Amino acid sequence: MDFNTIFAERTKRLAISIINELSQLPYSDKVSVIRKQIFRSSSSIAANYRAMCRARSNKEKYAKLCIVVEETDETVFWLEIIEEIKMTNNIELIKNLKNEAEEILKVTSSYKKKIGADL
Template sequence: MILDLLYLSADEAPDPDFSIENFVFEELPVDKNDTQLLADPQSEYGKSTKKSKEEFVTWLKARTKKAAIEIINLMENTGNSPGLNVVRYQLIKSSTSSAANYRAACRARSVKEFYAKMCIVVEETDETVFWLEILNDSKIKVDKSTISKLQKEWTEILKIMAKAKHNAYPATKR
């Protein structure tokens, strides 16, 4: 900015009598319908939305339980073929086991016990994703859009559980 002032012509030079105290600020008109505004006045920017550890554990317990119940409800409303019966049984077992073992992991008495339970949770959650893939890829008559949604949900749960297991591993070496 200072270098720019060195190269100004006489009629471009700033007024030597200029003072910021005498400057009048004007409010610019704002179109409320303008979608180009950069920020909403009620923005939550800068406020932490991070859950506490207890809130996260409670949230994840509820999420795994809800996802297991969704599988049970879906399987209750499907047909009755030999292939479907096998998949139904395995899918209900693995999803409910995942939710139950996560609850047990949260009550672990040591880091090693938590890690051991989380290994089971990851295994059961991965098995749930596998059975959902089988249902989605097979010719078994089920609602494929619901299966896809459940597959997405259980894949997200698997990623969360695998990360929790991974994070607990170094603590087992102490």
């Protein structure tokens, strides 16, 4: 398998893990708002990374990667909020999800800089 295939699967696993963990929380206004936001941002990471892999040009690849970086940063933000307000008792899992999102952010930000320099 090539790097893009492995990384596309990694971004999808992050979204699935977030969705599975937060779907179990009982309804409240607080949970509902945050859950909706992080479901959107985390699934957008995976969807836009896949789209980036199929880009027809370097400019299109760069544009999709910019979205991936932005959505990953937003996902890290929501995970920080979830952690700080103690929205779930499974703090260790939230920390692990945040670490994974931060690693994805570092990799995609670096890749974005490399592609941007080549445009």
